[in-house]
Amino acid sequence: MILKTPPMGWNTWNTFGENINDRLIRETADVMAESGLLEAGYEYLVIDDCWSERDRDPETGKIVPDREKFPEGMRAVSDYVHSKGLKFGMYSCAGVRTCANYPGSFGHEYLDAETFAEFGCDYLKYDYCFKPQNFDGELLYRRMGLALRSCGRDIVFSMCSWGSDDVWSWARSAGAHLYRSTGDIEDSFKSFRDIALSQLPKLASSASGCWNDIDMLTCGMYGDGNVGTESGCTDTEYAAEFALWCLMGAPLMLGCDLRKMSGATKKLVLNPELIKIDQDPECRPPQCLPWGSDMQRFVLFRHLAGGDYAIGFFNMCDREAGVPVYLEQLGIPLHSGYGLKLTDLFTGEELPARQEILMPKVPAHGCRVYRAGMVKVK
Ligand code: GLA
Numbered sequence: 001m002i003l004k005t006p007p008m009g010w011n012t013w014n015t016f017g018e019n020i021n022d023r024l025i026r027e028t029a030d031v032m033a034e035s036g037l038l039e040a041g042y043e044y045l046v047i048d049d050c051w052s053e054r055d056r057d058p059e060t061g062k063i064v065p066d067r068e069k070f071p072e073g074m075r076a077v078s079d080y081v082h083s084k085g086l087k088f089g090m091y092s093c094a095g096v097r098t099c100a101n102y103p104g105s106f107g108h109e110y111l112d113a114e115t116f117a118e119f120g121c122d123y124l125k126y127d128y129c130f131k132p133q134n135f136d137g138e139l140l141y142r143r144m145g146l147a148l149r150s151c152g153r154d155i156v157f158s159m160c161s162w163g164s165d166d167v168w169s170w171a172r173s174a175g176a177h178l179y180r181s182t183g184d185i186e187d188s189f190k191s192f193r194d195i196a197l198s199q200l201p202k203l204a205s206s207a208s209g210c211w212n213d214i215d216m217l218t219c220g221m222y223g224d225g226n227v228g229t230e231s232g233c234t235d236t237e238y239a240a241e242f243a244l245w246c247l248m249g250a251p252l253m254l255g256c257d258l259r260k261m262s263g264a265t266k267k268l269v270l271n272p273e274l275i276k277i278d279q280d281p282e283c284r285p286p287q288c289l290p291w292g293s294d295m296q297r298f299v300l301f302r303h304l305a306g307g308d309y310a311i312g313f314f315n316m317c318d319r320e321a322g323v324p325v326y327l328e329q330l331g332i333p334l335h336s337g338y339g340l341k342l343t344d345l346f347t348g349e350e351l352p353a354r355q356e357i358l359m360p361k362v363p364a365h366g367c368r369v370y371r372a373g374m375v376k377v378k
Pocket of ligand 1: 127
């Protein structure tokens, strides 16, 4: 199967960790279907770690869903999710145990792929804890990649080896549709900034069919949940996080409690113009233009299908600042007679054509993002 644009959806881990159950999944499916999320493109509902019994069934060798958390079994849950028009995702691990110490798929890859197909699974996140030392990680991912392809159901293969072993160089050939390239995100400004920036030099490997996954979003968590921090982030910081993910063409997997989304969170993650940039069919990575050497202020400039551009100004400093870029740096010298006209993707404001330099004022830890069109000025 082919994933032409980065997957979008929701994952249990960031907020709920091990506190997952049938009811949470059904309620979340309802919200996704009814609040405009599905319509906006968020189609995968993914159950992360901690969904199974602590041990495999001794007779069949299969992984069994936790009987208390999922008393009706997993097929009933996936049928419900599918009945809402969503796709259903699950989780396992290339090692002998998962990261939270439930059964992993090592040595059971083909059986488990069949089990996930029986569950009606459309997406498998595949982690990297407890890998036997004498086994090559790449081989284990190839194994599950093949097992999924032969299980009789189309299942997105979401590799999660945190960037180890230069994963960007072989994930595509191992059958992955997306590959995690970073350690686990936390709900803090510093965490999302460091994660995103660490991947800027590697974005050329992320392309249609196999995406660089810089982890689930924390937008809207405000410090609650499983990867929460005391302070969480402000709305300005969440806006910068979401915009960074979109400009980088990253998978958009939400991680907050969708049942309790604030108005600001909803508006942000449903921003159709930002989503359009993330899902742009030309799938080009952005060019990064730093101001100064410390990446505290930088501009991301991305070619879009149809001839427009996305341009994001990010200010990681602790106070408001102008973030400058010379059009000359983008390849539009003054003598060309061309300039850029901009539409602000948060406010809809249209700015007349500019030449020479763009330097919006950007709030601390924030961003300004525009859709830009090239126009002849004189
Ligand atoms: C790892 C992954 C996380 C999450 C947990 C579950 O840490 O990177 O995204 O899946 O395992 O235990």
